[in-house]
Amino acid sequence: MSKNLTKRSEDYSKWYNELVVKADLAENSAVRGCMVIKPYGYAIWEKMQAELDRKFKETGHQNAYFPLFVPKSLFEAEEKNAEGFAKECAVVTHYRLKTDPEDASKLIVDPNAKLEEELIVRPTSEAIIWNTYKGWIQSYRDLPLLINQWANVVRWEMRTRLFLRTAEFLWQEGHTAHSTRNEAIAETEQMNNVYADFAENFMAIPVIKGRKTESERFAGAEDTYCIEALMQDGKALQAGTSHFLGQNFAKAFDVKFTSKEGKQDYVWATSWGVSTRLMGALIMTHSDDNGLVLPPNLAPIQVVIVPIYKGEDQLHQISEVANELVVDLRARGISVKFDNRDTHRPGAKFAQYELQGVPLRVAIGPKDLEKGTVELARRDTLSKQFVAKDQVVETIDSLLKEIQDSLHKKATDFRDDHITEVNTFEEFKEVLENKGGFISAHWDGTEETEQKIKELTKATIRCIPFDAKEEKGNCVYTGNPSEIRVLFAKAY
Amino acid sequence: MSKNLTKRSEDYSKWYNELVVKADLAENSAVRGCMVIKPYGYAIWEKMQAELDRKFKETGHQNAYFPLFVPKSLFEAEEKNAEGFAKECAVVTHYRLKTDPEDASKLIVDPNAKLEEELIVRPTSEAIIWNTYKGWIQSYRDLPLLINQWANVVRWEMRTRLFLRTAEFLWQEGHTAHSTRNEAIAETEQMNNVYADFAENFMAIPVIKGRKTESERFAGAEDTYCIEALMQDGKALQAGTSHFLGQNFAKAFDVKFTSKEGKQDYVWATSWGVSTRLMGALIMTHSDDNGLVLPPNLAPIQVVIVPIYKGEDQLHQISEVANELVVDLRARGISVKFDNRDTHRPGAKFAQYELQGVPLRVAIGPKDLEKGTVELARRDTLSKQFVAKDQVVETIDSLLKEIQDSLHKKATDFRDDHITEVNTFEEFKEVLENKGGFISAHWDGTEETEQKIKELTKATIRCIPFDAKEEKGNCVYTGNPSEIRVLFAKAY
CATH class of the missing domain: 3.30.110.30 (C-terminal domain of ProRS)
Structure with a gap:
């Protein structure tokens, strides 16, 4: 079953680009460096979001939403942060188009609609958020302030690659405010640990937790913690960062609080984020020459059932077995799709789900009906087995857990070997x-x-x-x- | 308990603006016309999102993500759509800032980093999406294409008001493609019905379903359906729209498909959306001079428990009762907060939750401990009752349903009277x-x-x-x- 996918050993980078497109995860758009995240890819991202969001709320954070634009004067307030992002930011200068006087079918920027102050499309939101926090924080009673935002950000990168480096990407950014240095450092650590736990136990991606050197730090941070993953080609990928910002932003935006003892001090800050880049980490950690391999936790479809039949009668009989299985699996919270399309042959379906990384495939044919079995195939090992009908739900349930663990172990062994x-x-x-x-x-x-x-x-x-x-x-x-x-x- | 809220009868508009800010829903930002959605307001929006998202998926739609920017040449491709939005769009013209040669602490737009083609910050995404669909649709087998996007959009409105009309807002936009005119019209109707059902049965907002006149149609649509709600001041509010786009965008972006019979034809389209404007509708439908009134379905906190005590001993005894109640309510899926802060007096807590529209308040004091009762207060009617401890969970469960229904009935009666x-x-x-x-x-x-x-x-x-x-x-x-x-x- 060839999907015409370049082999990893031939050209890893080409393999990655082809896989992202052929598995229907994402594609390049008409806008330089910006991607379209396709429904299948977005469904995986939604699973990441849901789990991260749960973890953030569990650790006391609330979501909020801050403006897309940062006025230039705010953007430049924290000097190092501004310096770090100035070279790659999209700038809004006008707020209106008008008909081109030379060609009525065209529009041009209306020179009379120039903004008094340019707006930066947020590359990160510290500036706009700390300018807002100034109004929210007066006393120690207002602290800690534990807020997260799910948003799009823009960094005008010159060399872009789907998921790994795009001009616009989706992410979450946590921005917290604390009354003491130690509490802020503890938060920075906690969130780096949340990311590590998420990567290891939800995405099956082993990571190393550590601290960045000064030159690799986030612009404006006093310390940057990170989780680093290893891809199959031996290159590392920074999968998440958590920054201790000290009092830098509080000083830049004059955010002070009155302590219990009545003393005024600047607030201590953290920020932390992960992005759609994690999709790249996911792909390059687990996938193989046949396509995507997904840990069951992240699979939009965990089990696909493909009928193998000749004629309506057989399909009808197989459908009865399949539909029952669908009900039983869903009752256990397992996501399952019965692909009874008559426009595609089983071979084409097998190829598609292999390419898209569906963890388990159930095939049911006339011989299975006779014997009371189904054929069960694992995507990660490509191994197959026949399972008695009355044991298939149990088997699937335990196999999904096994696959999740096995992918983590395999990736950890590879990483440790490297x-x-x-x-x-x-x-x-x-x-x-x-x-x-x-x-x-x-x-x-x-x-x-x-x-x-x-x-x-x-x-x-x-x-x-x-x-x-x-x-x-x-x-x-x-x-x-x-x-x-x-x-x-x-x-x- | 005065919250210094202007009365609706005095100045409805002022009442609204004050309520949004004082109930911690949203506030204006440093960016002209853009708002900050605060955690409490965002938690309500998240509840709307979750329910809408469920309904979209239930009707066969998938989420995806398309770029924030629209190149000008794509933006102008569908003439009427372009004309409709050209006067209010934010335009990115440059991709870099540099240090101001006259003042090293300032940044200026780098004139050497001018984009070859200006990018429009999406006011709506038909153009970028239909340009993408061109690559996705070849045959009838690719149809229908049923996609939704949760995103931010920007329309440079001159007069803005929190939630109701802001330069940037959050919304969802569905964009579907069909092989026949009738199927597209049926989708347009279906999604207008989904919105109506959501407004009525989830938000308790009665709406009238209908069709817009030509002059009120979406720019580029052949027909616009809508749901119209009525606010307490007698003004209408458009709460959602669903557009039949005919073949306008398919023609503008040359999106054709081959039918079963082998014929080529342009694809038929719909788009539909609701936005954070619904927050405005919610506030102005149910709230009163004491603050926000929330239907239980949308309340981030459905029940708050306030202890009334003197000294640690009483607090300890009350906490036992309260914690047990918390466990029992959560087991029923009811969200509950036990507010045992010792920094605020009960009166201040009562005022806060009244202002923030928490549907039910439980107060437990020493007399309640003696009698084995709690005091239960409804936010919508401001009525109070004492309830025996062993009946309180049942009572709360049925009261939450009653409040939801009662708010819907009250709003419907008001609307019908008007x-x-x-x-x-x-x-x-x-x-x-x-x-x-x-x-x-x-x-x-x-x-x-x-x-x-x-x-x-x-x-x-x-x-x-x-x-x-x-x-x-x-x-x-x-x-x-x-x-x-x-x-x-x-x-x-």
């Missing part, structure tokens, strides 16, 4: 070139060395892992003393 | 001036008369109701013959 400790720069380059993955190496802690290594190898410090053991050593590049190993990798 | 049949223009003006509401009158069917009446009275034709009885008569303004009564009103 963390290599190196002690010389030769080794560093050799591993990076031939094996890829994370390279655990000593670093002297200077930005200069970090930049130099990046220039020479394209590898960056993905994070300083929280669980790194302290160990005296020498920087892999300069030989200067180092206290800790950090993780390098090439990254998306 | 539909007045008139036969002369004097009567028309008199009713409009002194009573308001819908005026059912004969109209000669010309745009000229419609405009004249609007100029003279500010009343517009809200709709030609689907259930209007045919009746020969004479136009209330020109005296020309008419076959049907239409509904006029002043409108939001």
